[in-house]
Amino acid sequence: MRILHYALGFPPWRTGGLTKYCVDLMLTQKEQGYEVALLWPGRIGLIDKRVRIRKRENWKEIGSYELVNPLPIALDEGILNCSAYTAAVDLKVYARFLEDFRPDTIHIHTWMGLHREFLEVTEEMGIRTVFTSHDYYGLCPKVTLFHGGMTCDEDHNCADCVRCNQTALSLKKITLMQSPLYRRLKNTHLLIKIRQKHRKEFFEESSDRGCRVTDGNAAEYRKLREYYISMLEKISFIHFNSTVAEQIYRRYMTPKDSAVISITHRDIKDHRKKKKFDHETLRLTYLGPAKPFKGFPYLIKTLDELWADDVKNFELHIYSSTSVTRPYITVRQEGYLYGQLEEIFGDTDLLVVPSRCYETFGFTVLEALSYGVPDRKSVV
Numbered sequence: 534m535r536i537l538h539y540a541l542g543f544p545p546w547r548t549g550g551l552t553k554y555c556v557d558l559m560l561t562q563k564e565q566g567y568e569v570a571l572l573w574p575g576r577i578g579l580i581d582k583r584v585r586i587r588k589r590e591n592w593k594e595i596g597s598y599e600l601v602n603p604l605p606i607a608l609d610e611g612i613l614n615c616s617a618y619t620a621a622v623d624l625k626v627y628a629r630f631l632e633d634f635r636p637d638t639i640h641i642h643t644w645m646g647l648h649r650e651f652l653e654v655t656e657e658m659g660i661r662t663v664f665t666s667h668d669y670y671g672l673c674p675k676v677t678l679f680h681g682g683m684t685c686d687e688d689h690n691c692a693d694c695v696r697c698n699q700t701a702l703s704l705k706k707i708t709l710m711q712s713p714l715y716r717r718l719k720n721t722h723l724l725i726k727i728r729q730k731h732r733k734e735f736f737e738e739s740s741d742r743g744c745r746v747t748d749g750n751a752a753e754y755r756k757l758r759e760y761y762i763s764m765l766e767k768i769s770f771i772h773f774n775s776t777v778a779e780q781i782y783r784r785y786m787t788p789k790d791s792a793v794i795s796i797t798h799r800d801i802k803d804h805r806k807k808k809k810f811d812h813e814t815l816r817l818t819y820l821g822p823a824k825p826f827k828g829f830p831y832l833i834k835t836l837d838e839l840w841a842d843d844v845k846n847f848e849l850h851i852y853s854s855t856s857v858t859r860p861y862i863t864v865r866q867e868g869y870l871y872g873q874l875e876e877i878f879g880d881t882d883l884l885v886v887p888s889r890c891y892e893t894f895g896f897t898v899l900e901a902l903s904y905g906v907p908d909r910k911s912v913v
Contacts, residue, residue: 535568539651541606541643542573543592546716550896551667553871555642557799566703570596570634574603574646576667577708577819584622584648597628603646606711611701612674615753619760627654636660641768644671644761644786653766664768665796666778666893672785674698675752679890680824694754725867762786774894777860781891795807796894800871805905808884815847818881818896818906821888823855828887833857851880878904 543860555817558741559569560619572586589597603619611616625652639655640663641647655662668886670674673694678685680697688694702710718724757877762785765771773779779793822847836849840861847861854867869877878884884901898908 534638535570535634535636536562537570537572537631537639539639539641539643539647541645542575543571543595543636546719547573550894551642551897552554553798554665554667554796556595558640560593560825561799567707569597570598570636570867572598572600572630573727574606575599575601576713577605577710577711578602579708583624584626586626598634601648604709605704605707606645607670607678607707608645609668611698612754612757613701614704615703615757618757622648623651623836624650628653628782628904631658632656637662640665642667644764648809649760649764652764654869656767656905658836662767663770663772664765665772666774666782669781669891669894671765671781672758674701674757675754677890678824682825683850684889684891691751691754692759693749698754705809713841733768758785759790775892777891778893798896800874801896801899801903804875804903808882808905813846816850816880816882817847817885818850818877818883818886820852820877821886823853823857826890828889829853829855829857831858831889832885832887849885850877852877874900874904876905881906 536559538555538559539550555571559571562569571592575587576599576706578601587599589596589599589600604620605612605614607618607778613624627648631654638661641822642665652662669678670676672678673685675697680688680693685693689907715724718791765782765788767785771782771788771790773782773793774796776793779791784790819829819832821829823829832849834848837859839845839847840859843859849859849862851862851864852866852869853864855864865877877903881901884897886895886898888895901908
């Protein structure tokens with residue numbers, strides 16, 4: 534069987550839960566004897582705008598195909614120029630590639646960069662397609678369905694989308710971030726510092742100040758959502774990785790076929806050890822970004838109240854960039870690697886996951902439990 538995946542790319546350029554799940558799934562399928570390849574959105578040309586697909590060097594025996602001049606890759610930063618994300622492409626671009634590769638199944642992990650024409654070709658060719666709901670991109674330009682300090686249950690006919698996306702990256706910055714040069718330099722000290730500074734402003738609650746909302750610009754976001762919903766409706770089978778994700782997606786469309794199936798990755802194994810809780814200080818760990826949609830301000834508010842009531846037998850370890858300082862906070866580092874989890878959870882009594890957004894699925898809780906660390910997860 535030939536299986537083609539579509540995702541954002543390979544490590545170390547791309548990281549995070551989506552990439553981890555996709556890469557581990559491909560490696561497992563390869564070990565089971567399947568022929569596996571990844572199509573990923575690559576460079577965006579400054580002069581040559583021709584959309585084409587190029588074979589690249591294999592990654593650990595996984596076939597690699599770069600989609601040159603994909604649609605813009607917004608990541609989780611939002612979208613300003615909606616029309617740029619729905620540009621049409623010649624069907625032959627995808628038809629030639631799929632006729633050559635001849636996949637039996639195509640597994641799509643994100644819509645970012647992918648043209649609707651891809652699904653039109655797969656439908657015409659009778660190729661079975663699967664989509665996994667890693668986030669809400671397509672329904673929400675910022676992927677989280679969170680705005681103004683609360684979940685986006687009512688977006689006021691996309692008027693809130695206009696306000697929420699004012700801080701989105703420009704097309705010029707997106708073009709730069711998709712370049713081969715950026716891929717090579719992404720993990721240099723200078724670019725890491727620049728990204729950290731930028732991400733400190735991420736999901737600012739004041740980002741919509743001075744924004745003028747009209748029915749015209751709200752209509753652009755409605756059209757954008759309709760574009761992605763039309764892609765979802767062409768999918769043969771939608772893999773919801775949680776009942777939460779299924780409920781959210783079903784607000785907007787009805788799948789042809791679907792199921793809720795939990796996900797995992799290859800590093801989640803039984804690492805449990807007997808833990809001793811014989812120390813006086815409770816060691817809390819928070820692994821998410823220090824942002825409102827992850828519930829970080831509410832966590833700090835709760836711990837501040839405990840501290841004010843003279844309950845001070847705890848400490849909070851944070852693995853995220855934040856300007857918040859408290860006597861009980863220790864910022865260990867900005868982010869972490871999977872290879873550090875044993876050390877992190879060895880120094881943790883309780884993992885705190887106070888998310889306020891609709892999480893599709895989070896590996897963090899599974900990872901903590903695999904090391905014998907209990908968690909306190911809540912959606913406020």
